[in-house]
Amino acid sequence: MSDIWKPSVTVAAVIEREGRFLLVEEETSDGIRFNQPAGHLDPNETLEQAVTRETLEEAAYDFVPTALVGMYMARYVSSRTGLEVTYLRFAFCGELGREHDRPLDTGILRTVWMTREEMLACQDKHRSPLVLRCVDDYLAGKRAPLSLLYTHQDAAHA
Template sequence: MTEVWKPSVTAAAIIERDGRFLLIEEHTSDGIRINQPAGHLDPHESLIHAVIRETLEETAHDFTPTALVGTYLARYFSARTGKSNTYLRFAFCGTLGASHDRSLDHGILRVLWMSRDELAACPERHRSPQVLQCVDDYLRGDRIPLSMLHTDPSVIGNNHD
């Protein structure tokens, strides 16, 4: 039997305040990069839970998703390692909540706010091309209601892997 190909599923938060977007600066295998608060979907969690958790871990802030901005399928190739991976990104917009006194996730250097133009001026620093694409889709008004996302209870329940 051959191995089944599976993309890595990630959830990202698009958070805008006064024309600026909340971003993180992080260590990656290709150096220091800018990204939205984002990360992998963990076993036994919904996409909504994943984006809430990742935002808290990477920014020390609560996040309340209000809509799905879009889904993005992209292949990433690391010039440093020569390896590639395909990512399926679900980008959510929403509101930033309370700040917590806690450490940021391993590898996160800092949280920063940037305008769309500031972000567009440094594409070489982006974790992926989807960073700017998500912002542009958000600014265009792309929104999919959260009611369109469905997570079967078997995902979250106490099942066997």
């Protein structure tokens, strides 16, 4: 076993429609929590491909990322196992496509649309403090072009 520290790379979709944000309600080791459609970067995919895939799997929507809202680092300690994980989260905004009639990913209970105020009122039920931070950064107009991200051809297969 390696003693090399390795953060977990995750992606998240910040999706706003008419003043409400798309969240998923999910079962976690710490109970039922709210999160953006989000998940881990899989082998052989780009960050953009990962956020598109995760949005489809968790929320049953097509999603095309158009900008990077932010890059975040946070430490999480499981209340159940006591294990510590550091996450690097890449949050994207973009265009929401059509909704599909398909089952949601394992552990996802439902999708919900919430205003920022509704999110603030239930922040103790967020998967992490990054959920609200990503929305606040989005509302503040933080955007970076996707051209900021580069994936070498050996790292991902299109």
